[in-house]
Amino acid sequence: MxxxxxxxxxxxxxxxDHNATTPVDASVLDALLPWLSEGFGNPSSTYARGVAAREALEDARGRVAAFVGAASEEVVFTGSGSEADLLAVRGAVLGLHPAGPARPHVVTQATEHPAVLAACDELQQWHGVDVTVLPVDQHGQVTAASVAEAITPATVLVSIMHANNETGTLQPIQDIAAVTRESGVLLHTDAAQSAGKMALDVAELGVDLMTIVGHKMYAPKGIAALYVRDGVALHPVIGGGGQERGLRAGTENVAFAVGMGRAADLAADALTRxxxxxxxxxxxxxxxxxxxxxxxxxxxxxxxxxxxxxxxxxxxxxxxxxxxxxxxxxxxxxxxxxxxxxxxxxxxxxxxxxxxxxxxxxxxxxxxxxxxxxxxxxxxxxxxxxxxxx
Incomplete structure (x- = not known):
């Protein structure tokens, strides 16, 4: 060993047990530590220490965005994958234009991550949203055809994870994306387990929203990101000071974001090799x-x-x-x-x-x-x- x-x-x-969590890479630790000491400035501040923190945060955002083929402004940092899933699912439904369906409909699947299922349950219980939970086959997969059959005129979101955290089974996200695009429905995928183990590109996948998580790719726990395709409107999970494009209030965790940015670079290099x-x-x-x-x-x-x-x-x-x-x-x-x-x-x-x-x-x-x-x-x-x- x-x-x-x-x-x-x-x-x-x-x-x-790398699907549960990964150790923090030494290079990631080296990158983030200065932002816990001398680089402690609030990135919303206008003096030098705050400006430096803001620049480090945006540099990290760019690195995470590049890792999944997105633009910097399409990446929102969150405190966990579960929060990113909640922002995607709850945010997409509650962010609907008033002219949207009176009783929105969401489609997910039986082996989905508990964070997505919990968000769907909340929407169903507290907001009157209809939810369809698709069954899976003996391998743990859904089909694009079953998704197409489940979509109704009231469907606003499909949330299907990219890879299952227990079995590793991959879902046919590109095929599902073709269905959702044709139907004008948003598609979210939780790619927490896939990031760093296989190449991910949001354009190739065809997704509108995608979750990736720091501690699944050798960055610390307590940092994650949600890809939000330009033009997709979300309702914030946390309101307040307007950070993260108004989608996630609270002073940003600059150090851990920097760590996730470094982890994204390392993962991209490893995949290339x-x-x-x-x-x-x-x-x-x-x-x-x-x-x-x-x-x-x-x-x-x-x-x-x-x-x-x-x-x-x-x-x-x-x-x-x-x-x-x-x-x-x-x-x-x-x-x-x-x-x-x-x-x-x-x-x-x-x-x-x-x-x-x-x-x-x-x-x-x-x-x-x-x-x-x-x-x-x-x-x-x-x-x-x-x-x-x-």
Whole structure:
């Protein structure tokens, strides 16, 4: 195991939970620290220290925008991916022109991120919005045809995540975008898990709104961004001083924005150098070793081909993941999504895919990352097989 990976996971532990969070890259930390000390100025201030902070903030915005093929003015910084999702979903519906439908309609899907589902629930309960939650197939995918069928004259927004955080399954966002464009409906995608693992371009995807999250791409927790296509009107989640184009009031977190900007640069460079292919090789090698060590007992959850390059979600016959994980002294991993950690019940995502309770309870999510090595994969497979055998 590499020294860097060991330092970030804990001495001697292979960290295979990069979908839950990533360690802060040392280069990111170096970039942001000065803005927590001498660069502490309020970016709304007009004296030198404030102007410097504003320039750093806008430079970071430009870097994040370039990472996803957007213009700087189309990026809004938020405090988390959940907040960005809320701004996209709630903001799009409540930001409607008065001439919009009297009872707006939103389309999402069953394995969506809880933040999007919660926003939809709030709109339904408190604002009388109709919500359609589309089912997924056994791989966890929706189809563009099902989205088209769900759209009505009152539909104002479709929110479908780019990649699932538990299984890594990718959704056909470009095909869905073709449907929403033809129908004149806004499309939001939560791309928190995809950013840094595969190339993202808002124009190629055809989305109007897209969420990306700092701590999923080696920046700190507490910073995220929402791409808002030019011309899309949103209602702010937080009102007040008018920061972030009036969409997110509150003094900006300059240091963490700078960190996210640096993380975007690092991710873009890594992708150019073949990071997606490297992650795919490690992911597949891990599955091969597990299958060889536990013959006939390892079953893939999610789409075989259309999934994140770093994500392996497998069920192991005869095990309960939450009972097995404490025995993995050498591996940091998750049972399903980190959002459901500690709850010994089938993952809602796996249930929506039609998995039996036994298979769902035996599911373990393994997600490799920037410092994962082949030696880490071999060590992890042996440790997991040993724990499953016990």
């Amino acid at each position: 590499s020294t860097v990976a060991a330092d970030r996971a804990g001495a001697g532990v292979v960290y295979l 073949g990071e997606s292919a490297r992650l795919t090789r490690l992911r597949d090698l891990l599955e091969e070793h597990l299958s060889a060590l536990l013959p006939g007992r390892v079953h893939l959850n999610g789409h075989r081909d259309q999934r994140l390059p770093n994500t392996l979600n497998v069920s192991i016959d005869g095990t309960r993941a939450l009972s097995m994980l404490p025995h993995l002294d050498l591996v940091a991993a998750s049972a399903g999504s980190a959002c459901h950690a500690g709850q010994d019940r089938p993952s809602p995502v796996l249930e929506a895919m039609g998995l039996s309770p036994e298979r769902a309870l035996g599911a373990i999510r393994l997600s490799v990352g920037r410092w994962t090595t082949e030696a880490d994969v071999v060590t992890s497979a042996r440790a997991i097989a040993d724990a499953a055998g016990r």
